[in-house]
Amino acid sequence: MSLSALARTVLAALVLLQVGVATGAAQAQDGDPSAQTAAAANGEVIVDSANPSVRTTGAWATSSTTPGFYGSGYLFRVPGNGSATVFWPFPATAAPGQYQLFARWSSGPNRASNAAYQVTSNAGQTVVTVDQRSGGGDWQPLGTFAFAPGKGHGVTLSDKADGVVVANAIRWVGGEVAATPPPSPGQSASAQLVEATVGQAAAPNDARFFAQTGYRVDDNAFWEYFTKRGGVRTMGYPVSNSFVLSGMKVQIFQRQMLQLRPDGGVQTMNLLDEGLMPYTTINGSTFPAPDPALAQAAPRPGTPDYLERALQFVRDNAPDTVEGEPVSFGRTFFSSITAQDAYPGGVPDGGEALLPGFDLELWGLPTSKPARDPANGGFVYQRFQRGIMHYDKGCGCSQGLLLGDYFKALVTGQNLPSDLAVQAKGSKFLQQWAPAQPSGMARPDQVPGSSWQGAFRREPAVALDAGHGGSEIGTSHTYPDGTTLAEKTLNLRVMLRLRDLLAQTGYQVATTRTTDAPVNKDKKDLTGKGHPGLADDLQARVDVANAAHSDIFVSVHFNGVSDPASRGTYIFWDPSRPFADRSHTLAEMVDTALVKSLKDAGYTPDNHGATPDTAVLGGEHYYLLSPKTDVVPRPSDMPAIICEGLFLTNDGDANALRNDAIVEAIAQGYAQGIRNYFVRFPAG
Numbered sequence: 001m002s003l004s005a006l007a008r009t010v011l012a013a014l015v016l017l018q019v020g021v022a023t024g025a026a027q028a029q030d031g032d033p034s035a036q037t038a039a040a041a042n043g044e045v046i047v048d049s050a051n052p053s054v055r056t057t058g059a060w061a062t063s064s065t066t067p068g069f070y071g072s073g074y075l076f077r078v079p080g081n082g083s084a085t086v087f088w089p090f091p092a093t094a095a096p097g098q099y100q101l102f103a104r105w106s107s108g109p110n111r112a113s114n115a116a117y118q119v120t121s122n123a124g125q126t127v128v129t130v131d132q133r134s135g136g137g138d139w140q141p142l143g144t145f146a147f148a149p150g151k152g153h154g155v156t157l158s159d160k161a162d163g164v165v166v167a168n169a170i171r172w173v174g175g176e177v178a179a180t181p182p183p184s185p186g187q188s189a190s191a192q193l194v195e196a197t198v199g200q201a202a203a204p205n206d207a208r209f210f211a212q213t214g215y216r217v218d219d220n221a222f223w224e225y226f227t228k229r230g231g232v233r234t235m236g237y238p239v240s241n242s243f244v245l246s247g248m249k250v251q252i253f254q255r256q257m258l259q260l261r262p263d264g265g266v267q268t269m270n271l272l273d274e275g276l277m278p279y280t281t282i283n284g285s286t287f288p289a290p291d292p293a294l295a296q297a298a299p300r301p302g303t304p305d306y307l308e309r310a311l312q313f314v315r316d317n318a319p320d321t322v323e324g325e326p327v328s329f330g331r332t333f334f335s336s337i338t339a340q341d342a343y344p345g346g347v348p349d350g351g352e353a354l355l356p357g358f359d360l361e362l363w364g365l366p367t368s369k370p371a372r373d374p375a376n377g378g379f380v381y382q383r384f385q386r387g388i389m390h391y392d393k394g395c396g397c398s399q400g401l402l403l404g405d406y407f408k409a410l411v412t413g414q415n416l417p418s419d420l421a422v423q424a425k426g427s428k429f430l431q432q433w434a435p436a437q438p439s440g441m442a443r444p445d446q447v448p449g450s451s452w453q454g455a456f457r458r459e460p461a462v463a464l465d466a467g468h469g470g471s472e473i474g475t476s477h478t479y480p481d482g483t484t485l486a487e488k489t490l491n492l493r494v495m496l497r498l499r500d501l502l503a504q505t506g507y508q509v510a511t512t513r514t515t516d517a518p519v520n521k522d523k524k525d526l527t528g529k530g531h532p533g534l535a536d537d538l539q540a541r542v543d544v545a546n547a548a549h550s551d552i553f554v555s556v557h558f559n560g561v562s563d564p565a566s567r568g569t570y571i572f573w574d575p576s577r578p579f580a581d582r583s584h585t586l587a588e589m590v591d592t593a594l595v596k597s598l599k600d601a602g603y604t605p606d607n608h609g610a611t612p613d614t615a616v617l618g619g620e621h622y623y624l625l626s627p628k629t630d631v632v633p634r635p636s637d638m639p640a641i642i643c644e645g646l647f648l649t650n651d652g653d654a655n656a657l658r659n660d661a662i663v664e665a666i667a668q669g670y671a672q673g674i675r676n677y678f679v680r681f682p683a684g
Ligand SMILES: [Zn+2]
Pocket: 467, 468, 474, 475, 487, 557, 558
């Protein structure tokens, strides 16, 4: 039997296997798994690498070069043998309980794809492997574990990895009694260890769900192909749900897009083809264009001995050394898929000989010669049909660029690199994703036979209002030194910081004002009274939230009353709206997080809690929260709250507000409360 005939036989066998893999399709569909921990998400502890309690072994360098880290910088180290470690202890002052655990790093192409965090908790030791090449700038979930102080619990990161390991910060969220029962005693630490790289955090029994990105590989054929072709190591995490593109089911992973053929077989798509993403500069990296001479010389599929000739073509054109640099392009290509990947049940006779064919399936043929990045001599690229091989002198490693991530950025417009946007001007894929449309597409006629409904999870959309502005200063405080703090100024400062905090985690944020000005600048008669006034300025704010189709509306204020003894936090919501339960939950979560954040920053406020507006207004409503009335022609379409952070008319509160750390704590508290709300009520 020729090699290619053998390949076809084994591939056919793999396709047949899919029929028998019908388990798991129905599980873990009952609700968002992350919601399970919502009830516990009321406390937060962050331990930064600069914290004196953090212990290191071996030499770790400090840096703040690559953004995305928490605090003032991060520790990093080139790969080693595991003898160098960083240990973040579970703080002695924290309450015992069930916590969601998160890690933070700054990502880049030279980072480890398999940085190993060892979590020591009540469950023993669990290793969670993460890919630090991406995901920087966000808190990335490691799982949910029970911790207790004084028991040596914490998180250890070692240098045993395939790239630069970044040790930055660890965050514990929760601390109350578990909202769901902990794993049964039968689920040992070693069992968790096996599951650790596949999002055991959110759904312990669902290997197909990846908490790192929040997507699941539902389709059995895709799952079969993914697991037999190296999984996360070769393809990265799923970054979409499956959807229909030009008549075929597809799913996007960080490095690849998988396509289900009508015959039930799966193949990787040529993401760099003319019809998809035929570009040469993405996110500042410039890689070679397709080389026509190479295309001319390449063997044609369907010709005799194609597979043998194709593999020889790879050997001839994907070198291991370029201008003295050990780029290992050939070696990387031919070590993509291991025997363990392809044959988890044991290697069949002749199976080893098929592995190069699987590598070819993943990468396709080289379509350019290797070339240095003109902007970065330490980077060498080579273009293949289905990937860009990237050598980074910094780590001496080679790997595929995250082309799937870029394709997702292209179609969603989120995190879209500006150079890619420029080249893709006129592309039918540019910002084609439109979740509000029935097809999920902005211009469905451009990509016939497609349905993108539900292709991507929608990020939360939040409308933020900074109270007052312009001649409306709100309340104020005059300090003994004669300086006056106007509420409108502080509102704007806190709102802008809150906007940035939420935008950093991918939220879509709409704002009513970003300068010291009224929102109804043009003095339009928005309420139909014929004499524009304060009501029109308030209506303008609600109109912003409604026009943005935001999920929630949050108005930032500080309080002021005639009684200087009144102090503390009030979060107002309106009990008479159809979504009052959600407004109430939002108010509760924001208040809890705000008070916690202030306490952590050293100021313990009077906590007046989530308060119905009717309780302080004799049954009436605040304009921004109100149902439709004679004065409020267009009420908010979404849950809404007014946050009165502290009292400017109280000396203690006002003095605290002179401290930048307290103002920051207020913005952080609001952000955390809002994030907790969306864990309970996910967007879209
Ligand atoms: Zn106010």
